[in-house]
Amino acid sequence: MSSSGDCRYVSSMTNRFISKLNGLVPLTASDIAILEDAAARPREYQPRQDLIREGDEPGPMFVVLEGWVCRYKILPNGARQIMAFLMPGDGCDLHITLLNEMDHSIQAVTKATVATISKDEMSEMLATHHNIARAMYAAQLIDEGIMRAWIVSIGRRNATERVAHLICELYIRARSIGLADEGEFALPLSQAVLADALGLTAVHVNRILKELRVAGAMSIKRGSVTILDPIALIQIAGFDENYLHRRMRRAG
Amino acid sequence: MSSSGDCRYVSSMTNRFISKLNGLVPLTASDIAILEDAAARPREYQPRQDLIREGDEPGPMFVVLEGWVCRYKILPNGARQIMAFLMPGDGCDLHITLLNEMDHSIQAVTKATVATISKDEMSEMLATHHNIARAMYAAQLIDEGIMRAWIVSIGRRNATERVAHLICELYIRARSIGLADEGEFALPLSQAVLADALGLTAVHVNRILKELRVAGAMSIKRGSVTILDPIALIQIAGFDENYLHRRMRRAG
DNA sequence: CGATCTCTTGAGTTCCCTCAACTTAGGTGG
DNA sequence: CCACCTAAGTTGAGGGAACTCAAGAGATCG
Numbered sequence: 434m435s436s437s438g439d440c441r442y443v444s445s446m447t448n449r450f451i452s453k454l455n456g457l458v459p460l461t462a463s464d465i466a467i468l469e470d471a472a473a474r475p476r477e478y479q480p481r482q483d484l485i486r487e488g489d490e491p492g493p494m495f496v497v498l499e500g501w502v503c504r505y506k507i508l509p510n511g512a513r514q515i516m517a518f519l520m521p522g523d524g525c526d527l528h529i530t531l532l533n534e535m536d537h538s539i540q541a542v543t544k545a546t547v548a549t550i551s552k553d554e555m556s557e558m559l560a561t562h563h564n565i566a567r568a569m570y571a572a573q574l575i576d577e578g579i580m581r582a583w584i585v586s587i588g589r590r591n592a593t594e595r596v597a598h599l600i601c602e603l604y605i606r607a608r609s610i611g612l613a614d615e616g617e618f619a620l621p622l623s624q625a626v627l628a629d630a631l632g633l634t635a636v637h638v639n640r641i642l643k644e645l646r647v648a649g650a651m652s653i654k655r656g657s658v659t660i661l662d663p664i665a666l667i668q669i670a671g672f673d674e675n676y677l678h679r680r681m682r683r684a685g
Numbered sequence: 686m687s688s689s690g691d692c693r694y695v696s697s698m699t700n701r702f703i704s705k706l707n708g709l710v711p712l713t714a715s716d717i718a719i720l721e722d723a724a725a726r727p728r729e730y731q732p733r734q735d736l737i738r739e740g741d742e743p744g745p746m747f748v749v750l751e752g753w754v755c756r757y758k759i760l761p762n763g764a765r766q767i768m769a770f771l772m773p774g775d776g777c778d779l780h781i782t783l784l785n786e787m788d789h790s791i792q793a794v795t796k797a798t799v800a801t802i803s804k805d806e807m808s809e810m811l812a813t814h815h816n817i818a819r820a821m822y823a824a825q826l827i828d829e830g831i832m833r834a835w836i837v838s839i840g841r842r843n844a845t846e847r848v849a850h851l852i853c854e855l856y857i858r859a860r861s862i863g864l865a866d867e868g869e870f871a872l873p874l875s876q877a878v879l880a881d882a883l884g885l886t887a888v889h890v891n892r893i894l895k896e897l898r899v900a901g902a903m904s905i906k907r908g909s910v911t912i913l914d915p916i917a918l919i920q921i922a923g924f925d926e927n928y929l930h931r932r933m934r935r936a937g
Numbered sequence: 938c939g940a941t942c943t944c945t946t947g948a949g950t951t952c953c954c955t956c957a958a959c960t961t962a963g964g965t966g967g
Numbered sequence: 968c969c970a971c972c973t974a975a976g977t978t979g980a981g982g983g984a985a986c987t988c989a990a991g992a993g994a995t996c997g
Contacts (some may be wrong), residue, residue: 442748506837509923514840526829528822536830536928570780575779578788580832581756581768587839588884589764592953622800623975637953639977655962666746676788780981844985875943891945907994944993951986960977967970 450496453522454568472548478541486538490531493549500545506537515630521608543621587632595642597670620658705774706820709810724800730793736789741782745801752797758789767882774862795873839884848893849922
């Protein structure tokens with residue numbers, strides 16, 4: 434199907450996904466080979482392009498290789514709420530094909546490269562490669578933890594705390610996949626997108642960002658966040674470093 | 686281990702769990718037998734008693750047989766946010782033992798009967814009984830859908846819509862496990878608990894409930910909800926019936 | 938039958954929203 | 968390269984939804 438050149442290309446593009454899984458559960462060469470094979474043939478999406486829409490029949494599992502993607506839902510009144518950000522290496526629900534239809538949409542936030550893993554390949558991998566299965570289940574548990582943290586943030590934190598908390602989360606996630614320098618990382622999200630994720634308005638997000646900048650905690654310019662005072666930011670956010678479960682339990 | 690009397694008792698208590706799974710994916714007699722066996726030895730919890738606390742090492746999977754249970758988290762400032770309600774038949778995260786420690790607590794809201802399934806029993810069942818695995822994965826996907834719906838509600842609905850939406854969700858869930866009559870069901874949650882789930886204060890929940898009562902949409906008394914005008918309530922909530930995925934996709 | 942929890946209602950405050958205008962940045966074509 | 972266009976960011980003024988504080992009524996239980 435693909436030349437050896439293609440294979441190397443695919444291999445390099447799937448690195449983030451594989452290395453993320455490998456960080457959760459050590460993978461063998463055979464695991465990595467089957468993963469590289471499964472997540473081949475990536476596709477490009479433009480900003481604001483939907484990967485799949487609410488109401489659609491779920492297809493293959495998505496794996497983000499490059500760029501940012503989000504899950505979102507539009508309410509009858511036109512308001513939008515983003516429920517999750519997917520960064521390079523992140524995948525969507527494992528068993529999604531069990532459901533009849535999508536209850537939300539998934540959209541590229543930036544230009545994004547996304548691979549797909551067919552249902553059959555998934556079943557095969559989960560059944561025969563236990564390390565892959567364990568790693569994917571661990572990744573899914575982490576994603577669920579993030580969702581719960583978002584509920585807590587939106588429900589009980591004020592706007593300042595909420596912004597700070599999201600930035601902390603995204604910084605940790607970016608760093609764990611090698612996309613953050615010390616105290617700085619690329620955040621290609623407009624204030625409107627941040628607002629849709631935080632349950633705020635873009636205007637208010639703008640004011641909060643100014644407040645955090647003036648307070649010397651962090652600043653955003655040109656799609657890049659600089660964390661000026663990590664201690665202060667963590668303090669404002671009430672951020673619990675451990676919630677992203679960066680240390681997995683030993684296999685047993 | 687247990688007498689036949691015990692077995693029958695257990696069997697009746699696990700009915701809701703098994704019948705819920707059976708509603709998602711048809712189970713064989715053998716599936717049902719192994720489930721009854723695995724979810725034996727239930728334990729009683731008192732209201733406000735924790736099943737497990739944030740920071741604890743995850744143990745076996747919990748399955749609620751009777752009563753209401755919630756996931757929650759307490760913030761540094763003392764505020765509490767409930768992230769999920771578990772009703773009879775609901776279970777906790779399948780692969781939770783992959784994680785090092787709990788990132789939230791789980792607590793009985795009412796007096797509750799809860800069974801546990803050990804890690805080994807779970808692995809065994811998931812590996813050898815594909816119907817059970819499919820049903821449990823479907824249940825988990827539904828729970829994730831509910832979490833996403835909560836993010837949307839808390840993020841983008843006002844208090845009235847939020848209360849109405851939660852009541853719609855809980856009514857559908859109660860009805861699907863046979864715990865709701867036509868337009869009426871038991872809701873053993875104080876206004877403070879509702880507030881903690883909705884990201885509101887108890888005082889405001891009280892005002893909203895009055896508003897909904899006066900509007901003739903629904904009324905709560907003595908732990909029981911009466912839906913007076915379902916159409917109006919659904920309309921206020923902007924409720925999408927399909928989000929609970931009550932129709933699973935056919936096995937393929 | 939007092940103690941305690943839950944519910945209810947009022948008054949005042951605050952956080953965030955809405956609306957609106959203006960500035961800045963980035964992209965495109967003449 | 969400038970002129971234009973559009974999207975994104977910034978700031979102000981005013982309003983409203985939800986919060987806080989407080990006090991009292993009602994229910995539940997030992």
